Amino acid sequence: ETGVTQSPTHLIKTRGQQVTLRCSSQSGHNTVSWYQQALGQGPQFIFQYYREEENGRGNFPPRFSGLQFPNYSSELNVNALELDDSALYLCASSLNREETQYFGPGTRLLVL
Amino acid sequence: GENVEQHPSTLSVQEGDSAVIKCTYSDSASNYFPWYKQELGKRPQLIIDIRSNVGEKKDQRIAVTLNKTAKHFSLHITETQPEDSAVYFCAATPGAQKLVFGQGTRLTINP
Numbered sequence: 001e002t003g004v005t006q007s008p009t010h011l012i013k014t015r016g017q018q019v020t021l022r023c024s025s026q027s028g029h030n031t032v033s034w035y036q037q038a039l040g041q042g043p044q045f046i047f048q049y050y051r052e053e054e055n056g057r058g059n060f061p062p063r064f065s066g067l068q069f070p071n072y073s074s075e076l077n078v079n080a081l082e083l084d085d086s087a088l089y090l091c092a093s094s095l096n097r098e099e100t101q102y103f104g105p106g107t108r109l110l111v112l
Numbered sequence: 113g114e115n116v117e118q119h120p121s122t123l124s125v126q127e128g129d130s131a132v133i134k135c136t137y138s139d140s141a142s143n144y145f146p147w148y149k150q151e152l153g154k155r156p157q158l159i160i161d162i163r164s165n166v167g168e169k170k171d172q173r174i175a176v177t178l179n180k181t182a183k184h185f186s187l188h189i190t191e192t193q194p195e196d197s198a199v200y201f202c203a204a205t206p207g208a209q210k211l212v213f214g215q216g217t218r219l220t221i222n223p
Contacts, residue, residue, distance in 0.1 A: 056209055090155065
């Protein structure tokens with residue numbers, strides 16, 4: 001198992017609400033990437049944070065935002081939740097921007 | 113941007129036989145190609161990766177081959193075992209930053 005942890009494990013929200021997901025990177029890793037995995041699909045890149053700065057963003061609307069803290073842990077915030085936001089949200093940490101990514105267990109979000 | 117196609121979507125093999133999963137990518141700038149295994153309800157787990165300066169890499173029963181000219185790479189699993197049953201994802205990226213994943217292959221090993 002990797003040293004990447006995520007919280008919470010499961011979450012149920014209603015449409016229009018806001019949610020914050022958290023990720024603790026593996027010790028020594030300065031980069032965190034976030035992915036959305038819909039049921040039966042491959043993960044889709046949301047954005048990456050390197051040393052507290054956003055370092056690339058996928059095709060997701062601005063209501064998906066993030067943050068990385070000085071200890072390199074990270075948050076994913078989603079505003080104005082939609083039904084289609086229901087998915088498994090994965091974070092991955094890496095030693096540096098171009099190194100191998102190791103995934104956390106994910107947070108399963110259900111939007112009703 | 114990068115686009116990754118993965119085939120087949122499902123694969124069923126007899127225990128002890130070999131399994132091959134193939135991926136093609138579109139961006140010639142891609143230079144890093146990891147493979148992840150995801151068991152039901154669990155995190156994607158890196159099983160092997162290859163960078164574009166290498167044509168083949170092997171780790172025990174698992175091997176990956178890369179053909180940069182044709183823009184395709186393949187995962188080979190030999191002597192398959194029941195615990196190899198899972199969904200396998202290939203990915204491609206220039207620089208190991210934004211991973212672009214294939215659609216996944218559900219591999220079933222029949223005893």
